[in-house]
Structures are given as structure tokens and as C-alpha cells.
Amino acid sequence: MQSLKTQISSIELYYLTKEFEILENAKVDQIYQLGKKDYILQFHKTGVGKLRLRITPPGFTYLTDYKPEVETPKGFCMTLRKHLSNSRLRSIKQLGFERILELVFETKEEKRYIYIELFSKGNIVFCKEDLTIIQAVEMQRWKDRTVRPGMKYEYPKREYNILELKKQQLKSLLAESGKQIVKLLAIDLGLGGLYAEEVLFAAGIEKNKKEIDDKEITKLNNAISELKSKEIMPTIVFKEEDVVKDIVPFELACYKGMAAKHAETYNLAFDKVLTEKEKEQEAKETTSRYEDKLNKVKKMIEIQEKSVKKLQKTETESTQAGEIMYHNYQLADDILKELKKAREKYSWKEIKEKLKGHKVIKEIIEKEGKIIVEL
Numbered sequence: 001m002q003s004l005k006t007q008i009s010s011i012e013l014y015y016l017t018k019e020f021e022i023l024e025n026a027k028v029d030q031i032y033q034l035g036k037k038d039y040i041l042q043f044h045k046t047g048v049g050k051l052r053l054r055i056t057p058p059g060f061t062y063l064t065d066y067k068p069e070v071e072t073p074k075g076f077c078m079t080l081r082k083h084l085s086n087s088r089l090r091s092i093k094q095l096g097f098e099r100i101l102e103l104v105f106e107t108k109e110e111k112r113y114i115y116i117e118l119f120s121k122g123n124i125v126f127c128k129e130d131l132t133i134i135q136a137v138e139m140q141r142w143k144d145r146t147v148r149p150g151m152k153y154e155y156p157k158r159e160y161n162i163l164e165l166k167k168q169q170l171k172s173l174l175a176e177s178g179k180q181i182v183k184l185l186a187i188d189l190g191l192g193g194l195y196a197e198e199v200l201f202a203a204g205i206e207k208n209k210k211e212i213d214d215k216e217i218t219k220l221n222n223a224i225s226e227l228k229s230k231e232i233m234p235t236i237v238f239k240e241e242d243v244v245k246d247i248v249p250f251e252l253a254c255y256k257g258m259a260a261k262h263a264e265t266y267n268l269a270f271d272k273v274l275t276e277k278e279k280e281q282e283a284k285e286t287t288s289r290y291e292d293k294l295n296k297v298k299k300m301i302e303i304q305e306k307s308v309k310k311l312q313k314t315e316t317e318s319t320q321a322g323e324i325m326y327h328n329y330q331l332a333d334d335i336l337k338e339l340k341k342a343r344e345k346y347s348w349k350e351i352k353e354k355l356k357g358h359k360v361i362k363e364i365i366e367k368e369g370k371i372i373v374e375l
Contacts, residue, residue: 004244004273006059008118009192010097014163015232015249016062017094017101019267023063024091026051028084028105032070033077037122037137040067043089054271057137058122061101063267066275079135080126083112097161097190115153127153162189163228167221174212181220182207194246194254199223201253234263236273244273335361335373 008016026043029050033039041053054064073081087105095102099118104111112134113127125136131153140147145154160169162185177184185196200207203219212220230250237252238259239245245258247269263269342351348366355361363372 004277005246008060008099009195010094010099010190011192011195011227012247012249013061013094013099013101013118014097014228015266016270017092018232019063019265020053020092020101022048023051023053023089026089028087028089031073031077031080031084032067033073034068034070037124039077039080039124040064040070042067054274055116055124057116057124058118058120060270060274061116061118062270062274063265064271064275066271066278068278076124076126076135076137080114083126083134087112095155096157097163098155098158100155113153115155117155123147125153158188158190160189162191162224165189165221165224167217170221170224171214171217174217178210180208180210181205181212194252195227197254198252199227202226232266234266234269236261236263236269247273331360332373335371339364339371 022045023043026045026048028041029044030042031039032042035056037057039055041055043051043053045051052064052067053061055061084105084107087107089103090106090111091102091104093102094100095115101116101118103114103116105114106112111129113129113131115123115125115127117123117125121138121140123136123138123140125147126134128134133147133149133151133153135149136147138147145156147153160173165173173188174181174184177188179188182193182196182200185191185199186193191199197207199220200223203216203223205212205216205220233250235248235251235255237245237248237255238261241259246255247266248255249266251260263272339351342354346354348364352364355364360373361371362374364370365372
């Protein structure tokens with residue numbers, strides 16, 4: 001049904017995080033494991049009730065009302081349960097303009113941190129108050145960074161946060177880079193291709209330009225400022241009927257003309273699309289399991305029907321034989337009596353010789369104790 005990107009951008013995380021504020025000061029109720037990199041942190045907040053944060057790095061993190069089947073909790077999940085049971089989430093924020101969330105938990109004795117990384121392979125890292133790593137979903141090593149227990153948690157930082165970039169800094173960066181402006185915004189400043197093109201469209205600047213004048217710098221700076229303060233209008237964009245193209249925090253010029261639906265919140269838009277996708281997959285798996293069971297039952301019925309037919313045939317033949325024996329009982333009894341008398345005087349070989357051409361007795365198989373007659 002859906003054809004959708006597999007990861008969110010920094011600006012999308014920025015707008016999702018604005019809605020995560022509802023989780024602050026909520027109490028940890030339970031932690032569920034759905035897969036190796038798929039968890040739900042369930043909270044309870046007075047006056048609100050249950051709140052669930054779905055974490056599926058490197059893909060998405062969003063608030064959800066849906067709780068699918070859970071797995072038996074393993075090492076990482078059990079560690080979180082042990083340390084975070086009855087703790088409160090004091091803050092949840094995006095680090096800089098990175099695709100990283102920082103969650104700060106507090107108990108009576110200590111603070112604990114969770115870092116959700118939504119880039120590269122993705123990860124969830126659990127740390128002590130001094131940011132020493134207690135455990136991570138996945139041990140990872142890069143050229144200049146290692147994620148494993150006992151190490152201090154450090155995240156990759158960009159030199160500039162585009163949402164805090166001053167006009168003069170932006171001008172200097174453009175002058176020094178020598179890159180097309182769209183690439184500088186998308187890659188170096190982490191805006192991503194879609195939103196880089198969006199701000200350039202808003203500023204009226206050709207995306208492939210490598211140099212822009214002061215007037216264009218001002219327009220671009222204003223467009224970036226507007227990007228971080230836009231009024232949120234969660235939008236599900238459709239490529240075609242029932243095929244989701246994207247989930248964006250507000251309407252984008254590049255999707256103009258495409259079918260779209262608005263959601264009450266940005267998190268709700270993600271929950272609606274991704275939950276429907278998951279339910280559809282579960283339905284397919286359920287149908288597949290049902291069909292497998294049905295085919296097994298059909299095979300068993302087929303085997304049983306063959307057995308019944310065979311038994312019915314045997315029963316018919318046995319009934320017919322019984323009726324023949326019943327009607328010819330006296331004859332059969334006489335034959336047996338005569339053979340018994342003959343056996344007192346003659347060998348089986350002699351008896352067989354004498355019975356050659358007999359109208360009724362056709363064969364004697366003495367080893368099996370059988371007499372073949374034709375009635």
C-alpha cells in the first residue's frame with residue numbers, strides 16, 4: 001500500500017520534538033521490545049493517561065496509540081526496565097540540528113540518559129549521569145567514534161547549526177565551499193535535499209548556483225528563519241490513491257498539486273501511516289499462516305477421504321465374500337470334511353494330483369492353510 005521514505009530528516013525531527021514536550025515529567029510505566037531495534041517506552045502522565053513513544057532507529061521516533069505484539073524482553077530492554085522503572089522523563093530534546101534525541105530520566109537517586117540516533121545504521125544508547133555508556137542496542141565503531149559499554153558517549157557534531165546560523169556565517173560558508181548551494185544546504189548543513197530545495201524556492205534562488213549576492217543571502221537567511229518557525233500543518237502526501245509519498249510538517253511547494261490529507265498533530269500523521277502499514281503487513285502474515293494451516297487441513301482431509309474409500313471398498317468386498325460363503329456354507333463344509341478324511345490317507349501332493357481339473361477346488365496352498373475354490 002505505502003511507498004514511503006525509511007528515515008526522517010533533521011527538520012522533521014525538529015518538528016516532531018516540539019510535540020514530544022507532552023512527555024516531560026511523565027512517569028515510566030513500562031518498556032516493551034518489539035524487535036532488535038524496535039521499542040516502545042510507555043509513560044503515564046497525570047491528567048493525560050498513557051503515552052507511548054515508538055523508537056525504531058534508524059527510521060522513525062514518534063508518539064503512537066498502537067501497541068502491536070511484543071517480544072520476550074532481552075538484554076537491552078531488561079537493562080532499561082531495571083534502571084528506569086518508576087523514573088520520570090524530565091526532558092526530551094533534539095541535539096543541535098542532528099538526527100539525535102536526548103532523553104533525560106530521573107529517579108530519587110540518579111539521572112540516566114537515552115540517546116536515540118536516527119542516522120546511518122541507527123542506535124539507542126543508554127548512559128549514566130556522567131554519560132558513561134551502560135549499554136547500547138548495537139556496539140558500533142567509526143574512525144573517530146566508538147559506542148560500547150564503559151566509553152563516554154559522544155555524538156558527531158556539525159560545525160554549524162543551520163537553524164542558528166547568522167547571515168554573515170552563511171555568506172562566509174557559501175564563499176568558502178565552492179559547492180552548489182543546494183548541496184551545501186542539504187549535506188554540509190544537514191537540511192536534506194527536499195527542504196534545501198524548499199528554502200531555495202522560497203528565496204527565489206536557483207539551486208545549482210555556486211555564488212549568490214548580498215540580496216540573495218538575505219532572502220536565503222530569511223527563508224531558513226521561516227523554516228524553523230513555520231506554523232505546523234501536518235500533511236500526508238499521496239503519490240497516487242492509497243500510496244503515501246511523504247509525511248511532512250507543513251505543505252511544501254514541491255508537492256503542490258499532489259493529493260494530501262492533514263492530521264491533527266505531526267506525530268499522529270506518522271502514527272496513522274506507519275500503523276496502517278504495520279497492520280497491513282500483520283494481516284498478510286496472518287492470512288499466510290491461515291492459508292498454510294488450511295492447506296494442511298485440506299491435505300489431511302484428502303488422505304482421510306482416500307482411507308475411507310479404501311475401507312468402503314474393503315467392506316464391500318468382505319460383505320460380498322461373506323454372502324457367498326453364507327449361501328455356499330454346506331458346500332464349503334463338505335469340502336473341508338472330505339479333505340480332512342483324505343489327509344488321513346494321502347499326502348498333499350497326492351491330494352493335489354487327484355484334484356486336478358476339479359470343478360470347485362482350484363488350488364491348495366498347504367503352507368498357508370488356504371484352499372482356493374470357485375463358487
